[in-house]
Amino acid sequence: MAIRDKIFAFAKGMRGRAKNCAKIARNRVEKAWQYQYRDRRTKKRNARALWITRINAATREHGLKYNEFVHGLGRENVCVDRKILAELAVNEPLSFRALVERVKTMRGIE
Numbered sequence: 001m002a003i004r005d006k007i008f009a010f011a012k013g014m015r016g017r018a019k020n021c022a023k024i025a026r027n028r029v030e031k032a033w034q035y036q037y038r039d040r041r042t043k044k045r046n047a048r049a050l051w052i053t054r055i056n057a058a059t060r061e062h063g064l065k066y067n068e069f070v071h072g073l074g075r076e077n078v079c080v081d082r083k084i085l086a087e088l089a090v091n092e093p094l095s096f097r098a099l100v101e102r103v104k105t106m107r108g109i110e
Contacts, residue, residue, distance in 0.1 A: 007029055008025060010025075018067060019045050037106070045085065045109065050086070051082040051083055051085070051086035052082060056076065057089075058096055059100060062100040062104075063104075069100065069103055071103075072102075073103060075106065076103065085099075
């Protein structure tokens with residue numbers, strides 16, 4: 001299989017001459033690969049921001065700020081990452097509340 005055919009295989013589904021003109025197809029495919037590389041990292045960044053937003057909303061319902069909560073967990077040596085905390089906040093509110101209460105008692109709040 002020639003390199004040109006491989007480029008056309010990657011360019012399948014593109015619009016205009018980008019799918020059937022070798023020079024333009026090669027440029028578009030290379031640019032698509034650049035976007036793909038960049039967005040794999042952006043996806044992780046966006047997911048982390050979403051987790052932090054969910055945790056912050058859940059902790060504020062219990063009268064605590066996000067940074068106080070995370071700092072308290074660190075001081076208590078509770079090793080739960082933000083992904084799991086966000087899942088607990090959404091799907092297991094009682095378990096999340098137990099963590100919040102633990103941090104509150106450690107900090108002397110309530």
